[in-house]
Amino acid sequence: MSQNQDSTALPVTLSRWLLAAGLLSLLLRLWISVSFPVTGDEAFFYWWGVYPDWGYSDHPPMVGWLIALMRATLGDSLWSIRLPIVLLPLALGAALWWALKGADRVRAAWAVLFFWLAPLNWLNTLITTDTPLIFWSVLSVAALMRAERRAQMDRAAWGLYALSGVFLGCAFLSKYFSVVLGFSYLVYFVLYRRERLAGLALLVLCALPGPAINIAYNMSHGWSNIMFNVYNRNEDAHFEWRKPLTYIGMMAYLVTPAALWMAVRYRQSLLAAARSQRLLACLVVVPLLFFALLSAKKVIGLHWVLSFYPFGFAFLAFALPEGKLKACAKGLAVFAGLHVLVVAGLYMTTVDTWRSTKLYPQIIRSYKTAEMLQQVTAPGVVLMGEAYTPASIFGFERRQYMPVFGVGKFHARQDDMLVDFSLYQGKTIRIILADKPRLEEFAPYFASVRVLSFEQNGVPFYALEGTGFNYQAYREGVLGTVFKRYFNIPKWLPMTGCPFCERYCGQVRCPS
Template identity: 80%
Template structure:
């Protein structure tokens, strides 16, 4: 049966209390937007952002770690608003507004008032005040939310008419775009499958249309992987999971993370009104599946893997929606105020951090442990000025440093050495044979061991330079020996990271 709205006492469920909640929405939306804009304009680039930046510089149908959507997004921002950190971060700055619109669109037919509360609770969450980092999760969250919103509207159609099929098709199209953002979209597909199999078998035709319209996304990704050594599969399924084992702390960390994400206030109210929450889950079955199925999936996965905070973000908004439909009306304002206070504490911490200076980070524990990374982030240009020299090729020992330095120079910086399973895009972009015989300086993370570099150069020497009291190191190698590097480093990379199962066909 179509999902039914939650019965409410008092005003009609389609009446929106604009003088009250409307002011909250305007204040939360505008204040959080201004804060995100400020942080996005002043916070230095992170290693992941700098790495993804090059995906936008070299647009492709896919990349080493993930499908291509974030690279396409960055390429679009560079082409329209210019090559600046502010412009490539703008999509994530605007993301909460887009997600709020998706929540409203998907839920307003059930109850305009409850839909407004869902948007408000979500907007008040601390993450939506502080997050301005462009990552693969940015388009994933956006397309996932649109897919769920379109499906919610399709499921409220009384009959499988043309409009309903159009909404199922739209949901599938958005799901395909989510798949082209990140493989976590598969978990959303699993939630859909559970919902239709358990509750809506009479509408399997709608599911079929959804799946059909989602297929171009996986088709593009499979075609790319077949011609690029299954790099996404090797990264996400094999290379990054080799050392995983069960630890009790991992599921406990997952539970703690989820309480933090939904905020302790909302978690307490959800527990206190658990009967109302269960009743809402029974009447809002699709919404419940979109929340519960991913939570259970990640809970099972947490037995072996540490679940990252960003893993659950594409399902995050709908947890607040479920809560907004479940809590008694008199508790919604209390929940909003509690979340607002929790977010305010985060804002105060950020304001305090912005009032610090480099000297504060150097002399204050535990901030002093991060001081070298802070100097590298804020004094990148000065560091590069010290290490650069005419006619010398700059490289780095790790992808984070290489990405940050390369972003500052707007010139791609290769990673020298085997590296780790992360960021193997370097293998596709860099042809080390062009450096044969040249002088290379490799920026290292600590005092270098020259014996590790000596086999690949005619001569090597260590360099040390100081920036704001922090020592930085590099190895200068003269006369790069490409054949030796190909055998000793590229050969090891091939054996370690490209051990492609024979069952995966390649073009």
């Protein structure tokens, strides 16, 4: 296998494959991005862009900054905030090419093609915290690969190591899974490149502003990211066989049947490539093992592994025998084509097609949001949601932040940062609910309560209307529970501020 053909021209057929895959997948993503309704997570992150900050309740701030940028430059619309994820595969393909062309231009092109043919890159148009994480992670790896190809530790090499660190710091400001990327770097340098540990040290030094910003934010906001990612979301973590089995099945799907078959059939070639492409191998093996261990107690989300996704296809492109690259691409294309056919079939359905399914109420909420709000809105009435998903979707439609009434869950606790419930003292509040509420659950917090019934496209929904909101009762009955459940901040963590605590008890750290 030749892997040093820097001057080799790309075959015409391969160039055409790249053009077709890049253009057709872009057109499909554009179509989905303008036609698919906003999801709960997207609507939640939208408000991070409306209120830019150095951090947010669940995660570091990068996606909020990105959405704020898109709103400021292209306008406040769904297509504009989705544009980064629509263009992301093209940017990642360019980064892979830049990183790998020095090793072998032809195989670098195959790596880009394999990645572009993955079904996820045809369908994913949802803006999430993973969007900037993937972008900065791949840029960091690309800069590191370029640095590693420098024969000497010259100025260019030092600059590339520094650039890789800056990008890693940006990835950290996107999501904490960037730590896994940093750990992969450490494994690579300790095992294979100890003579360049100085380069790793510079990389880490240039990445430190990212964690520094995040630590400063957490100190002034009750360690919200740490409480969510380390404590609150892991209280019930325990081993179940379904968790690692789900992880294995998910990875088999993401890798795609064609690529998985090729990897198994030509496993000796993969082992040989691991010796010649050590950095790529570490970027595949270390995250796979990390998430495999984590899957013993946690259900690994599909999006958790996406910042490492491109490297698996790149490794495969450099590992397979030359004569099997086209066959692998064809298999990937067929699998992607099946997904496109499914999407085309879904777009041929109507809302009524789904009437008999369990998803129908959620579909109506997503496609008939404005109509539902028109029914429940009234002058002088404050609207709230029962959970963050409906509250975010309704708020996005109104372009007005909608709080969640009640204790809520451990995730999406941006209300704790933004909402001062004392401002609603004495007001009339309508809480939009999917199921008929029990009045006794809400009566303690209002002078009077009643249930309002509505219907949209055959789906009943309700509003609990409470007049004369009693903030003091809500503080004791709801906010007190929130404090005990979600703000049990370890005393060893230093704090300079906590918006929720300061409103709740008037102190940075409330007595427990």
